[in-house]
Amino acid sequence: MKQPIDKPANFGRVIRQAYEGDRIWLIAENGEDLGFLEMKRVPKDAKITVALCFDRTIRIERREEER
Numbered sequence: 001m002k003q004p005i006d007k008p009a010n011f012g013r014v015i016r017q018a019y020e021g022d023r024i025w026l027i028a029e030n031g032e033d034l035g036f037l038e039m040k041r042v043p044k045d046a047k048i049t050v051a052l053c054f055d056r057t058i059r060i061e062r063r064e065e066e067r
Contacts, residue, residue: 012056020045024052027059034058 007013016024020042026034042048052060 007053010055011053013051013053014060015049015051016060016062017047018042018050019047022062024050025061025063026054027061029057029059 018024018039020039022039023036025036028034037050037052039048039050054060
């Protein structure tokens with residue numbers, strides 16, 4: 001069984017399902033885009049699970065126009 005990963009108290013965790021080409025955006029507290037994670041080279045176009053862990057001041061979202 002996997003051991004839980006310790007994380008600082010001010011960190012949050014988001015788990016998302018994604019497919020090849022999907023993007024998950026990171027947004028600063030002031031609303032500015034920090035960048036994105038793009039899913040690449042997913043075997044046989046399978047659905048994957050991505051877990052992200054960041055400071056709670058950073059918002060993590062999937063944009064409606066990219067769904």
